[in-house]
Amino acid sequence: MNATATTVDAARTASPELTDLLTALARHRDFLRFTVRGLTDEQARQTPTASALSLGGLIKHVRDTEIGWMRFAVGGAELMESDPADWENGFRMLEDETLEGLLESYEETAATTERLLADLDLNTAHPLPVAPWFEPGASWTVRRVVLHLIAETSQHAGHADIIRETVDGQRTMG
Template structure:
């Protein structure tokens, strides 16, 4: 049975629906664009639309690794901190969207099975409170906020590319 065939209710349904909604906003910002447009920096920022899709997918993937296996699992794959916000040579918008969709489907499936109260200590980093732990619920709330924030960034970038307003 796929996630789309399952009937979720309550908190899980709300968390998943909210995450899916903001993913949809982000995805909508790239509708009709070609690879050159998706890679274009159209504002003073280093951000481009393809890079935002790539970053959000990578962030979601890493945080869900954390939700399942803690900080060690989250940090088990290297991260190209600067490159995650850009389209690299040979990357396509279609390829980035396929990965975005793959990660989303993986997360959606995990949300149906994980105990939302399970918590893991956060990795050591200057932006985390030392000794703090996050529950799976808190991870999902973080992913919703991260995706929503970047959907807003993407809307501004898209508007500066061709005038399209995807969220307003």
């Protein structure tokens, strides 16, 4: 069974809104995972465009972003910031990492997200962390966090498609 079907099955007992949100998130996760299908670890580490992005690094970044934002959804900025991000290596697939391992970890993250969201109220809001890219004093609801995860995953699935086409000519989204 694919991840989208699993998500949809798990969300059937949730609200229609949460079901829709989880289904959209699962669809974009599937696009991202499909983009790396059949690649070697070496190909997943390549940075063939003008940016420093690699396919494995994108999987890692989207996973880490989802973990961080779900920490925020559960416990606000304090919990989100209690596990500092690895800014230097957050977009890179390191030599000791495998694409298979990153994908397995991403699957575990997705399952954790879905379990957490089943128990959270989408209307619960927390003040955002203090950062120059956030409006001072703004708060986000759990709903807004999920919408952000959908946007983040979708954006990086598009990046991944461009990188994949550069690596081996394979086009995954068009």
